[in-house]
Amino acid sequence: MAHDDFLEVIESEVRRDPQNFALLEDFITLLLQADPDRAATELATFEAGGGDRTRVQVLRARLMAARLRGGAAAPPSEPVAPAPAPILTPSAADLDGVDDEDDDAPMPGLWDAERPAVTLADVAGLAEVKQHLDSTFLAPLRDPEMAAAFGQKPGGSLLMYGPPGCGKTFIARAIAGDLGASFIHVTLADLISKYIGDSEKAIRSVFRHARAAAPCVIFLDEFDALGGRRSSGGGGSQSMRMIVTQLLEELDGVSSANDGVYFLAATNRPWDIDPALRRPGRIDKTVLVLPPDGVARAAILQGDLEGKPADGVDVIRVAAATEGFSGADIAHVVKVALQQALTASMAAGSVVPVTTQTLLAAAGAVTPSTTSWFDQVAPVLEYGADDGTFDQLRAYRVKRGL
Numbered sequence: 001m002a003h004d005d006f007l008e009v010i011e012s013e014v015r016r017d018p019q020n021f022a023l024l025e026d027f028i029t030l031l032l033q034a035d036p037d038r039a040a041t042e043l044a045t046f047e048a049g050g051g052d053r054t055r056v057q058v059l060r061a062r063l064m065a066a067r068l069r070g071g072a073a074a075p076p077s078e079p080v081a082p083a084p085a086p087i088l089t090p091s092a093a094d095l096d097g098v099d100d101e102d103d104d105a106p107m108p109g110l111w112d113a114e115r116p117a118v119t120l121a122d123v124a125g126l127a128e129v130k131q132h133l134d135s136t137f138l139a140p141l142r143d144p145e146m147a148a149a150f151g152q153k154p155g156g157s158l159l160m161y162g163p164p165g166c167g168k169t170f171i172a173r174a175i176a177g178d179l180g181a182s183f184i185h186v187t188l189a190d191l192i193s194k195y196i197g198d199s200e201k202a203i204r205s206v207f208r209h210a211r212a213a214a215p216c217v218i219f220l221d222e223f224d225a226l227g228g229r230r231s232s233g234g235g236g237s238q239s240m241r242m243i244v245t246q247l248l249e250e251l252d253g254v255s256s257a258n259d260g261v262y263f264l265a266a267t268n269r270p271w272d273i274d275p276a277l278r279r280p281g282r283i284d285k286t287v288l289v290l291p292p293d294g295v296a297r298a299a300i301l302q303g304d305l306e307g308k309p310a311d312g313v314d315v316i317r318v319a320a321a322t323e324g325f326s327g328a329d330i331a332h333v334v335k336v337a338l339q340q341a342l343t344a345s346m347a348a349g350s351v352v353p354v355t356t357q358t359l360l361a362a363a364g365a366v367t368p369s370t371t372s373w374f375d376q377v378a379p380v381l382e383y384g385a386d387d388g389t390f391d392q393l394r395a396y397r398v399k400r401g402l
Contacts, residue, residue: 007034010372021051022165022328022369028059029268030376032066039063058222061188065225065240111209113182113216116173123167123174125296132287132392133158133171138178157251157263157282159223161270161389162289163370165328168266171289172219181215181262188222191243200246207250207261214260223265224272244274251282268373270389271380278389288392291326291370294319300327301359304334309341311353318359324368336362374402 010027017023024046031039040063047056120130120138137158158175160168169185176183184206191202210216220226226243251263265283267273277283292300297319305313322330337358344352374397381390381397396402 007031013367018049020367021046021049021055022326022332023367023372024049024051025055025059026164026369026372029062030372032062036063036066039066057189058187061192062222062225064192064194065188111184111186111206113184113209113213116177116183118170118174119177120171120174122177123171123296124299125293126167126171126289127293129171129287129289133175137285137287138175155258155261157285158265159270159273159278159283159286160264160266160289161268161286163291163326163373164268165326165369166289166291167327168289169219169221172217172264172266175262175264176217176219179215179217179262181217181260182210182213183217183219184210184213186218186220188220188225191226197242199243203243203246203250207258210261211258215262216260217262217264219264219266221266223267224269244277248276248282251277269376271377286389288396290396291324291368292330294323296327297322297325297330300330301334304331305354308338309345309351309353311355313354313359314356317356318363321360322363322368324370325363325366326368326370329366329368329370333359333362333366336365378402 007027007030010023010030014020014024014027024042028039028042028046031042043056043059043063046059120133123130137156160171162168172185173183186206191199193199193202206218210218226247251258263283266289270286273283294316298315301313301315301318305315318333322333325333334354337354340358340362341352341354377390377393381394
């Protein structure tokens, strides 16, 4: 199916079900690659319709990044607001008269480092993901003395990829908890700025802050928008090259050693990551975060229903009916079921609890948001170059018959 035809199919589904925000977000993501102006219009619809504010902010930043790559500037009448003014680094006026070597030094409260209480033991299901994380990333870090005997320093980088809404952020926090490390969550909106040089200053600042707080995990979501392929031509492309170059410098520890600093990145589009970032010694380890398995789906259902009016819900049965759903999809199913139960309760004048049948009916009306992601990745696996990044994904597709 041609790309334009595929977009038309997705658009028709969006128009048919305008409240399916997960599908609309996927549609906007596709448009960011093909038609940023159209993506801006759909983003305005997403926001006006009640889309999640955090997702709106991230999508705005991704829109700006897409325009930067294309060298285009948003027109004055653009309905989408510009990216937030830089708040992570001082302005040019603030820096007047300050030595260059101190202009991006970490300031108290600039980056909030937390200590996550969760560990991978708190992640329900996903046994294969946790096993892969342990064998390829965590095991050497848990035994620093043994690692040191083999010349390994504390620190490392990892790229998590997979469909949206499958818990990559939660897993990143759990990794920090396993390591007993501080955790700094950096979003694209925190870094992208319309002012030349501010994004690079913000990247330097977060790494300096992490080194000061080591052991520390830096987690950067929507990584493809920041670390995307550097293309030639256009002033916007030059800006993106500068950002990626600064990130490469920090990952290489050119200015400071990165001992005790762990860099985790998450993306739904690993094929768009600049190859220079994936070279050995940089972000050379990957893990595929797939839709939750049956155990994880049951745990998500149980957690979302806790404290709510429910009557003997068989979470195992509902979990079996939501094969292929992301964690966000399952949360949406529960939300719909609760809304329906509330409406029925108000009509009856008494509490009408959520039942197994209510949840099954709600699940039957939802198309898993992961479906479009697997459609996107199919041509990449068939025609794209693969350095081993997609080995886990290929095995999963064979297992599922996709």
